[in-house]
Amino acid sequence: MMSYANLNYLLRDHKNGFYFVIWGVGGRERKLCRTLSLLDVPVKYFINTDEKNECKEIYGIPVCTVYDLLYEKEQQKMQILCFGRGENTICLLESVGIDVVRQLKDAEFYQPAVHNDVSFLLDPILGYVKPSYYKGICGLSGYGIEDAEITIVTLGGSTTDDMQWSIKSWSQILQERAVKEGKSVRIICAGVAGYNIYQELNQLIRDVLVLDPDIVIDYSGANQCGNGVLEGYPNIHDYQKMLFERLRVANKSSFYIGNLVSEVNYGAKSKGTLFDNYQLMTDIMYSICKNWGIAFVSYFQPVLAYKDKFAPDEKEKILNSGTIPLKKNKVYNQYKQFQADYEKSEKREYQTNLSHLFDDKNVYFTDVHVIEEGNQILADAIWKDLKSRRVIL
Amino acid sequence: MELFQVQPVLLQYRTILVYGTDQGSIYICEEMRKKGIIPTAYLQEEAIHQIDSDIPVWDKNQIEDISAACVVFPFWNKKIFEDIGKMGLKHIFVYGTFYQTNLILENEMKDISVLPFFQINEEVKKRDIVIYGVGEVGHRLFMELLNYEVRVKYFCDSNADFIGLKLMNKPILSMEDLKRRKDSCNVIIGSVDYADEIEKQLLENGIENIYQYNG
Numbered sequence: 203m204m205s206y207a208n209l210n211y212l213l214r215d216h217k218n219g220f221y222f223v224i225w226g227v228g229g230r231e232r233k234l235c236r237t238l239s240l241l242d243v244p245v246k247y248f249i250n251t252d253e254k255n256e257c258k259e260i261y262g263i264p265v266c267t268v269y270d271l272l273y274e275k276e277q278q279k280m281q282i283l284c285f286g287r288g289e290n291t292i293c294l295l296e297s298v299g300i301d302v303v304r305q306l307k308d309a310e311f312y313q314p315a316v317h318n319d320v321s322f323l324l325d326p327i328l329g330y331v332k333p334s335y336y337k338g339i340c341g342l343s344g345y346g347i348e349d350a351e352i353t354i355v356t357l358g359g360s361t362t363d364d365m366q367w368s369i370k371s372w373s374q375i376l377q378e379r380a381v382k383e384g385k386s387v388r389i390i391c392a393g394v395a396g397y398n399i400y401q402e403l404n405q406l407i408r409d410v411l412v413l414d415p416d417i418v419i420d421y422s423g424a425n426q427c428g429n430g431v432l433e434g435y436p437n438i439h440d441y442q443k444m445l446f447e448r449l450r451v452a453n454k455s456s457f458y459i460g461n462l463v464s465e466v467n468y469g470a471k472s473k474g475t476l477f478d479n480y481q482l483m484t485d486i487m488y489s490i491c492k493n494w495g496i497a498f499v500s501y502f503q504p505v506l507a508y509k510d511k512f513a514p515d516e517k518e519k520i521l522n523s524g525t526i527p528l529k530k531n532k533v534y535n536q537y538k539q540f541q542a543d544y545e546k547s548e549k550r551e552y553q554t555n556l557s558h559l560f561d562d563k564n565v566y567f568t569d570v571h572v573i574e575e576g577n578q579i580l581a582d583a584i585w586k587d588l589k590s591r592r593v594i595l
Numbered sequence: 596m597e598l599f600q601v602q603p604v605l606l607q608y609r610t611i612l613v614y615g616t617d618q619g620s621i622y623i624c625e626e627m628r629k630k631g632i633i634p635t636a637y638l639q640e641e642a643i644h645q646i647d648s649d650i651p652v653w654d655k656n657q658i659e660d661i662s663a664a665c666v667v668f669p670f671w672n673k674k675i676f677e678d679i680g681k682m683g684l685k686h687i688f689v690y691g692t693f694y695q696t697n698l699i700l701e702n703e704m705k706d707i708s709v710l711p712f713f714q715i716n717e718e719v720k721k722r723d724i725v726i727y728g729v730g731e732v733g734h735r736l737f738m739e740l741l742n743y744e745v746r747v748k749y750f751c752d753s754n755a756d757f758i759g760l761k762l763m764n765k766p767i768l769s770m771e772d773l774k775r776r777k778d779s780c781n782v783i784i785g786s787v788d789y790a791d792e793i794e795k796q797l798l799e800n801g802i803e804n805i806y807q808y809n810g
């Protein structure tokens with residue numbers, strides 16, 4: 203069954219006028235239809251791709267063929283829900299002119315900005331890394347020409363990661379903005395979903411310095427608190443913990459490395475606050491970059507919890523997000539404390555506070571992720587800041 | 596009133612076995628006893644590991660009448676279930692989490708019937724269902740009911756900020772709205788920490804069809 207979050211996204215699209223077509227007529231598809239019915243979300247029809255199956259209707263809902271999609275008058279408002287985005291499905295839909303990226307949604311992982319099926323690679327230092335390569339280095343993607351005058355590397359978590367969603371990342375938009383202003387800029391996006399500041403630091407040391415960038419931008423803060431952080435160990439993200447716990451369990455039953463692997467070690471327990479740790483890591487990143495002659499800028503990112511006022515439909519969005527309800531809870535309080543600690547800390551010259559960037563905008567679709575319009579606003583703000591710092595002339 | 600009830604078919608068995616002897620299995624035994632169900636034995640592949648309990652540990656050879664026995668599992672494992680099915684048992688009950696319930700309801704086994712340990716109290720479905728509370732427990736309860744394909748009609752909450760909004764496409768009512776519908780609704784309390792307080796408030800407002808969800 204779809205998770206809470208994914209059902210929530212689907213409901214949001216339903217509210218925004220999208221209608222749904224289910225691809226397939228099997229047990230899972232019928233269960234999905236029943237689930238949507240319980241949520242008062244109608245299904246327009248099923249698509250039957252099995253010529254031998256003469257099913258004409260399911261639960262009173264018509265069963266059509268893929269060619270019936272050709273006659274859809276409002277294709278741009280249609281969402282096709284499909285389990286697993288198999289090659290055959292995609293080929294068939296493309297053959298009838300359906301914009302697959304915008305309209306085909308994997309029913310199990312339904313996301314408003316088409317969440318892409320990303321399978322991460324294991325990494326002994328970072329835990330895992332996204333499966334994209336730039337200049338032979340895994341976890342990176344590039345925008346712009348290789349011999350551009352200025353090379354910028356962007357670091358961060360899922361709000362920077364350009365593989366998670368089908369919308370343009372702020373890294374890509376920033377590069378386009380630079381080109382529009384006549385600058386020769388190449389941007390290498392090193393953002394990976396779930397990365398916290400400690401992984402970004404390690405990425406900088408191992409994978410970024412070799413690229414010889416002119417500027418390193420770190421856009422972070424969201425993964426330093428909330429549900430992402432292992433209590434007492436702010437440099438361990440929950441995804442890493444999940445990964446290693448599974449490896450530990452798998453080790454017991456499936457492979458043998460002698461006595462080397464029996465438990466998981468998370469290192470020294472942190473003594474300071476979440477913010478103290480964050481500040482320490484960014485200071486180290488700044489020192490490393492300075493030592494290498496690289497300009498370093500750190501942006502303290504905005505999250506939904508930092509907003510004091512919400513637009514009327516935003517309140518409902520927050521309530522349904524399930525992650526930070528309007529009622530105060532532990533996660534919400536952690537974020538607020540983190541922000542308060544940042545704002546009262548001694549400011550570093552390399553830092554810029556963007557935590558209020560979206561205060562009067564309605565761009566969030568989760569507690570931290572924003573729609574493409576949000577990425578546009580962010581890229582604009584970063585561009586202006588880089589110019590005011592004279593990092594870009 | 597309780598929202599979840601033990602599967603009636605389980606209560607028809609003379610021999611109720613709990614699979615395993617680890618913490619999860621011991622916990623299930625204790626919970627079953629609280630509900631007045633006394634497990635016959637723990638079941639293990641080889642009954643060599645005895646535990647400090649008045650309930651014995653058996654292996655499959657000690658089950659006298661297979662047809663009168665069922666097994667309660669603290670986890671989902673399709674392979675083990677299939678093996679149990681080949682032994683001749685007809686029912687497995689999984690005392691599990693929401694995720695496991697989902698697996699159970701979505702998977703059909705060939706030789707054996709796998710059911711969640713609990714089923715929804717049928718009485719609750721006879722009226723429109725309202726979940727009181729839109730916090731974490733209310734969210735979780737909603738998903739649990741969705742898993743069991745039970746329709747929720749409304750939410751209700753005391754926080755004025757939420758009234759008039761929708762949660763999972765269901766309107767959020769005020770207490771006054773709920774009072775007007777009291778004869779046509781069953782209310783499930785979607786809170787653990789404030790359950791008693793909420794129950795008291797509902798009763799004071801004349802709402803008596805109340806179900807408890809223990810989270």
